[in-house]
Amino acid sequence: MRRLLPYLQPYRTRWLAMVFVAVLSTVATIVIPLMTKVVIDGPVRHHDRTGLWWWGTAALAIGMSEVLLWIVRRWLVARATMGVEADIRKDLYARMQLLPMSFHSKWQSGQLLSRIMNDLGTVRRFLSFGALFLLLNTIQIVVTTLILLAMYWPLGLVVVVSVVPICVTVLRNERKFTALSRKAQDQSGRVATHVEESALGLRAIKSFGREDYVYDRFDTQVKELYDIQVGKVSLQATFWTILEVIPNVTLILVLGLGATAAGQGRITLGTLVAFITMMLSIVWPIASMGFFLSMTQESMTAADRIVEVFDAPREILDGAGLVPVRGGELELRDVGYRFPDGEKWALRHLDLTVPAGQTLAVVGTTGSGKTVLTGLISRLYDVSEGQVCIDGEDVRDLRLDELRSVVATAFEDPTLFSMSVRENLTLGRSDATEEEIREALQVVRADFVDDLPYGLDTRIGEQGMSLSGGQRQRLALARAVLARPRIIVLDDTLSALDVHTEALVEDALREVLVGVTAIVVAHRASTVMLADRVALLQDGRITHVGTHRELLRTVPEYRYLLAAEDETAVPAGGAR
Structure with missing residues (x-):
């Protein structure tokens, strides 16, 4: 008291x-x-x-x-x-x-x-x-x-x-x-x-x-x-x-x-x-x-x-000063992460550079550490060792509000709030105009919004339960696009879309990702094709980096992973 x-x-x-x-x-x-x-x-x-x-x-x-x-x-x-x-x-x-x-x-x-x-x-x-x-x-x-x-x-x-x-x-x-x-x-x-x-x-x-x-x-x-x-x-x-x-x-x-x-x-x-x-x-x-x-x-x-x-300790604190982000180059320097109460490392010895404006796809089996990796970029978690850098500056030196205005993330399991569609979309950018909102919806092919009773002003149920899984994912993706970040992280955000809609969204995303540094967690070959390069993540380590064609030709594990219906069925030895 x-x-x-x-x-x-x-x-x-x-x-x-x-x-x-x-x-x-x-x-x-x-x-x-x-x-x-x-x-x-x-x-x-x-x-x-x-x-x-x-x-x-x-x-x-x-x-x-x-x-x-x-x-x-x-x-x-x-x-x-x-x-x-x-x-x-x-x-x-x-x-x-x-x-x-x-x-x-x-x-x-x-x-x-x-x-x-x-x-x-x-x-x-x-x-x-x-x-x-x-x-x-x-x-x-x-x-x-x-x-x-x-x-x-x-x-x-x-x-x-x-x-x-x-x-x-x-x-x-x-x-x-x-x-x-x-x-x-x-x-x-x-x-x-x-x-x-x-x-x-x-x-x-x-x-x-x-x-x-x-x-x-x-x-x-x-x-x-x-x-x-x-x-x-x-x-x-x-x-x-x-x-x-x-x-x-x-x-x-x-x-x-x-x-x-x-x-x-x-x-x-x-x-x-x-x-x-x-x-x-x-x-x-x-x-x-x-x-x-x-x-x-x-x-x-x-x-x-x-x-x-x-x-309760905050653990993740603001950086000491305001560090300007110039281009958006993303770099991982010997990054490792271990959960606070865990003994096993979720990620270890990750070294990777994504030049500004390029798109990197991250492919891996369930439990390989993909979601943890995406969380480190916006400091939902802090690295246990190593550094995550943007334009050469450690993200821990950035103010959190500045970092999260530079990095936008769309998650596989989207979170929508019990408020209007417009309020959900502008969560990351409250000053967005009507035209910009419409452009973001067009990118993700969310035409269904116009069919809702009150359009953008329709209040959706808690967690967006009144919408389908694909509709929720598209709104979450539109929210990330509308934020106009320099770095965008897409954590398998197209998984709930049908093949036809996925193809339309991917075509529009190719235009949006031009000039933006992007990390795309993918399970499908069609999504991987959005990327300039691909990183294969296995047991918390990046084992291979290259183009999609290079990895298909030279890495059996990668070829098997994209071809298998059950991604958890990768053989222990890698090749079949």
Whole structure:
């Protein structure tokens, strides 16, 4: 929670005003019983009607003031805490965007969603409700207890003693409740992940008729969450039992001892009434301490989960300065990459130069490292050894926003967002004109856009599920073309197209790739023909580089790879 305190700084004035107003309302709550004592021992005892009217009017005014102070406090609380929640949520979202792909590959999306929504809501509720009432209740209990001791110390001592078992119970159960809170919040993230995956994979689930299977898995996750929540409630029941019983027992003792003391003349009737009234006024603060302490533990756990994201290392950072990219020559210098938690190298000892304006096709079996290679160019991953250079400059010396404006990537599995076609296309270049958008669509032969209900302004479903696989690929390719990069990376972006459409798109791409440095991951001979040269990638190493015809003539593995229907069937020895 300490790490999130700086977010309170911009709202410091509102917080101070909120606390001041809240303390005033608490003072009013304490003052009213004292006025009862004065009224009973004064105007009521002496039959002073005028004094009774004056004191009654004063008590009414204080009561009305308390109501107004509560309204003002709630307004201040809402403005301050919602502002803090919005600020943290924006920074947390921005942090998620900056964290590397290695981070997102380890974390379930539901866990991130749970943190940015549920956990932040828990922290906000604590700041707006729990923390304030924990402070006010503590002040009210302490001040009221001191007043009770001053009124008649034997009865005040009874109240003080009654607080001891409450404190013992809270301290004994604090660690257990914290552990259960963390388990419940983590399990909520797993449930959210399951729901999200099921929603995105609904087509596959339905096509295999596995609705019951998926439901059973979800039911298991929900039951586990249910059991954890029941455990929390059982632990809280211990709090509430003690916090309900002890104040009531204390009240009975106060009534008995107070009545005896009043009968013996040790205290006045007004003092007894005021004492009991004040005693009743702190029953709820005492009883609610367990609830607010539980809320405190939950918010601390939620804050720790949020801070975990903030503390995750960025790993991929901006370069030290702005390095201009001139032509677009791409060079790999002894490049190697190993996943953070892996022992095996995905790529090793890659040396390759792609002159500016040339196109290089990368061919290899599944798992040979092609996708990792394409990710290194735009720094979705950073090399474990060696250098990736553009125009002789290490990409790690470039600012990330500059690098990713120079390099555009279209992936085999395209990502489209739940917004309009136009917004998806202009994701990499927001200032694109209507004419430029139309040109990019023409390149990829995406004429189907005009048949959509609202054309470019048609909102497509989440992940573009309302479109076919080929249509999604063409829009992702058009997005890369529209960005007008100096280096374009196509990660097998034509795999979902039919042969006729693929031929049309390839003809148009030949014109687009003129003057642009391109890396094309390919599995088909027709796609390889787009390239000036071809690199054969085997087991994370580039074994051969040459033209398509040269490799067909001299490299049996390459010839077999393009001819085989199953690319994973390459013989261990290479040639058949």
